[in-house]
Amino acid sequence: xxxxxxxxxxxxxxxxxxxxxxxxxxxxxxxxxxxxxxxxxxxxxxxxxxxxxxxxxxxxxxxxxxxxxxxxxxxxxxxxxxxxxxxxxxxxxxxxxxxxxxxxxxxxxxxxxxxxx
Numbered sequence: 001x002x003x004x005x006x007x008x009x010x011x012x013x014x015x016x017x018x019x020x021x022x023x024x025x026x027x028x029x030x031x032x033x034x035x036x037x038x039x040x041x042x043x044x045x046x047x048x049x050x051x052x053x054x055x056x057x058x059x060x061x062x063x064x065x066x067x068x069x070x071x072x073x074x075x076x077x078x079x080x081x082x083x084x085x086x087x088x089x090x091x092x093x094x095x096x097x098x099x100x101x102x103x104x105x106x107x108x109x110x111x112x113x114x115x116x117x
Contacts, residue, residue, distance in 0.1 A: 042066060 022029055042062050049058035088095075 038066065 042065070045065070046058055046062045049061055053061070
């Protein structure tokens with residue numbers, strides 16, 4: 001009975017370690033999760049096309065559809081950033097006095113800390 005807490009403690013330690021590994025492996029886990037999500041989305045389309053077309057042709061169609069979706073998504077993102085850039089350029093005369101005032105308010109803080117050793 002004295003050692004019944006050992007499996008619980010080991011389970012908690014393992015859960016913490018798994019969460020830590022997932023946190024630090026974000027650069028690997030995020031693309032893998034995205035790939036699995038894409039596979040889950042296109043799998044039914046692939047299976048349905050394979051019943052009517054040869055396997056290689058069905059695969060080629062699915063790959064083209066995925067590439068088309070990526071291109072459309074990238075185009076929408078580029079269009080959005082372009083609109084943001086154009087609006088910032090158009091609003092520069094209105095935003096510039098506020099930016100100057102912000103910089104002027106930071107000067108005493110920055111220069112007072114620069115004088116300290």
